[in-house]
Amino acid sequence: MPDTLDLLRTNLSRVEERIAAACRRAGRDRRDVTLVAVTKYVTAAQALPLRELGITHWGESRPQELWKKAAEVPEVTWHLVGHLQRNKVARTLPLVQLIHSVDSIRLMEELEKEAGKQQRSLDILLEVHLSGEEAKQGFAVDELPSLPEICSRLNHVHVQGLMCMAPLEGTLDDARRVFAQLRQIKEQLAPQLPAPHTMRHLSMGMTHDFEVAIEEGATLVRIGSALFEGLMGEQSV
Ligand SMILES: *Cc1c(COP(=O)(O)O)cnc(C)c1O
Numbered sequence: 001m002p003d004t005l006d007l008l009r010t011n012l013s014r015v016e017e018r019i020a021a022a023c024r025r026a027g028r029d030r031r032d033v034t035l036v037a038v039t040k041y042v043t044a045a046q047a048l049p050l051r052e053l054g055i056t057h058w059g060e061s062r063p064q065e066l067w068k069k070a071a072e073v074p075e076v077t078w079h080l081v082g083h084l085q086r087n088k089v090a091r092t093l094p095l096v097q098l099i100h101s102v103d104s105i106r107l108m109e110e111l112e113k114e115a116g117k118q119q120r121s122l123d124i125l126l127e128v129h130l131s132g133e134e135a136k137q138g139f140a141v142d143e144l145p146s147l148p149e150i151c152s153r154l155n156h157v158h159v160q161g162l163m164c165m166a167p168l169e170g171t172l173d174d175a176r177r178v179f180a181q182l183r184q185i186k187e188q189l190a191p192q193l194p195a196p197h198t199m200r201h202l203s204m205g206m207t208h209d210f211e212v213a214i215e216e217g218a219t220l221v222r223i224g225s226a227l228f229e230g231l232m233g234e235q236s237v
Pocket residue numbers: 038040061081082206207208222223224225226
């Protein structure tokens with residue numbers, strides 16, 4: 001589908017320019033920021049040309065949608081970026097490299113149990129609820145001091161950082177405040193975590209706020225609309 005390829009190439013080059021500019025402003029190396037293409041607005045077939053364009057980290061927010069797309073496109077690295085119900089853990093685990101959106105201790109424990117059963121290790125990020133109104137999920141800031149102790153009990157699940165969403169209705173300044181706060185939490189927690197747990201990742205920034213997120217230290221940006229503009233069906237937005 002040459003049309004889709006052209007469209008994605010154009011969208012991607014705009015996104016890449018914005019990422020590069022944000023990295024320059026922040027004095028950061030472009031290689032320290034990974035673009036995760038959030039494919040939820042399109043079909044796997046529509047997203048496929050992105051792989052030819054070199055984008056190999058793909059994300060989905062719904063587990064069932066991830067199962068479907070990962071079966072169609074197994075050759076990219078899949079990220080789950082939305083809420084995972086405990087009864088979907090077993091089926092999701094073999095398909096993903098990173099779960100960004102781990103939002104409770106119960107889910108961590110379920111992941112640990114299942115990763116043990118499947119004899120694999122699993123990298124996760126913890127979703128932190130900072131923004132007030134929108135985020136229904138995520139750890140409250142006052143739950144985080146218990147994290148080092150919880151981590152010390154995990155053998156298969158490796159915490160590798162934090163994730164957040166800015167308030168949907170907020171301004172870019174609101175987003176910046178939220179992202180800066182997450183970075184501060186990461187810096188506080190980092191020295192307290194027992195190896196192999198780390199705070200090396202901050203997953204923050206979407207289409208409307210990824211530049212601010214990069215300026216505040218994001219290592220993973222999750223971008224959907226800006227990449228798939230022109231392909232998204234009305235109903236799926
Ligand atoms: C949809 C979604 C994104 C991408 O959003 P855009 O604004 O379309 O770039 C990122 N993260 C999560 C958790 C999402 O659900």
